[in-house]
Amino acid sequence: MAATTLNVDGVMLFEQPFARVPYENYRKVFRTSQKNIEKELGAIQTAASELARKARSGAANPEDALRSIDAMMKRAEGLKKKLNDLQTNSGAPTLQVIRERLQHLAAVEDIESVRSPEFARWADTRLDRWLIDWTLRHGREKTARRIAAQKGIGTLVDIELFSDIRRIEDALSRHSCTEALAWCSENKAALRKVKNPLEFELRLQEFIELTRARKLMDAITYQKKYLIQWQESQAVQINQASALLAYTPISAFGPYKRLYDLSRWQTLIQSFRVAIYNLSTLPTEPLLHLAMYAGLASLKLPACYNQETTNIDCPICDPDLGKLATEVPFSHHVNSTIVCRITGKIMDSDNFPMAFPEHGTVYSREALEDMASRNEGQVTCPRTKETCHFADLRKVYIS
Incomplete structure (x- = not known):
């Protein structure tokens, strides 16, 4: 009974990213809404306080007051429309994804046996999800969308997330940091929390590209605007990069030549991938x-x-x-499991091992009986070619 009982905790070990990705997406929607509310309500409160101050001092002009009130009403209406659009286009769909994923996970808690048809169907859906995850990580988005549509599991897979990853990685492969920097801006707080230097690396690369093109004044301006703020934690790299103002890609040597190396773009792609996987709690392996x-x-x-x-x-x-x-260690078995070389079945008390008399090679009774029935009681070892009568075989006892 224990062998067929479903280990729910074991099943859930792989499911943290499954629930976390839409949760993180909804957190972004919440933060965006919060920023909009703080910005617009702050402006409205400032205007209202100013209007009240003028009214108390008697300096308020009725026409100016009406214009100020109209402006505040327009801001409030604009905020309402912006929040409604955000909720309709992002909030509500994300909540629906969260709901369906949690229902999918909850379904497994009511399944008692791994042999039940319900678990077989649930496991099939999980395998489909993993196959789609594999295809997305290998850039086969059309295939992933086709499988998701055929299986009806569009809300259970992260196609849009991997579509964004592919878009940003494609931009980096074209030597453009714009898309990646926009992503860093959207996730600035989360990146700062985990002390991820991706934004600095992207800014540094843009500075390098300006020096590569020998746009030195633009590079100096860019450095003052974007790199100096990282001086406390990235002083060594900033100082090295500053020397590129004096070196061209041809004259550079040592660490300066490595800064000009185009392979840095591939490193940036890897760094971005690790960063977005970490923020989404996705494993780096499929x-x-x-x-x-x-x-x-x-x-x-x-x-x-x-x-x-x-x-x-x-x-x-x-x-x-x-x-x-090759990536995993050898298994450790407290009790050895003996498998028949001919049938691939485990040898136990019901299908005990039998040895040839001369060379001592061992196979299962089931395999040797089947061989004997087809050869008038004779059996032949596939490896040593030793032949004997079935009655001459010796039973082997497992201790």
Whole structure:
């Protein structure tokens, strides 16, 4: 019974990003609404206080007062329209995504057995989500959208998030920091909280590009405006970059030549990807890979890498899956599990192992009985080619 009982806590280990991404999106909507409210209401309160001051001093002109009140009303109406648009276009859809995802997670808590049809359907949906996550991380957005539409799980996957990631990475690959800097501006508080220097790295790259183009006055102005504010934490890099005003890409050497290296753009792409993954609590590896790592780590044995002991039914022995298995440690079994080389089935008390008399090679009783029934009681070892009668085989006891 214990082997079939659903481990809900284990299932939920992979689901934190699933619920966190739309939550972070809604936090952005909330922060944007809060900023708009503070800005517009602050202006309205200032205008109202000024009008009240003039009224108390007797300096208020009725026409000016009416104009001031009209301006305050327009601001309030503009704020209302802005908030309504924000809620309609972003807030309400995001809340619906959160609701559907939480309902999807809640459904698994009512499932008692991993063998139930309900869990099979839930697991199929989870696999579809992981496949879409994999396709999105590999830039196959059209494929991801097609799968999501066919399976009806558009609200359960983060297509728009990865679409934004791809858009910003494409801009960086074209040597433009504009899109990435806009993203940094939207997430300034969160980046500052985790002390992520991505914005500085982007600003530094824009300064480098100005010096590369020998627009020296523009570079100096840019440095004063954007880089000096990082002087306390990034003084060494700023000082090195300042020397680029004296060096061209041809004359530069050592650390200055590395600053001009175009490979920095690829590093920026990687830094941006890590930053947005961290803020969204997304793992840097595809969820499909992480799930497979967990399974492969429980199966990986040294025998899988020995040509003489490989098993055709073992995932680790498969050349393709074996590549993933190189990333995980060997499994640790308190009690060994013996698997038949012929059938790939586990040998136990119901299907005990049997050994050939001369070389001692071992296979399961089930496999050898099947072989004997097809060869008039004779069995042959696939590895040593030893042949004997089934009755001559020795039973092996597992201790």
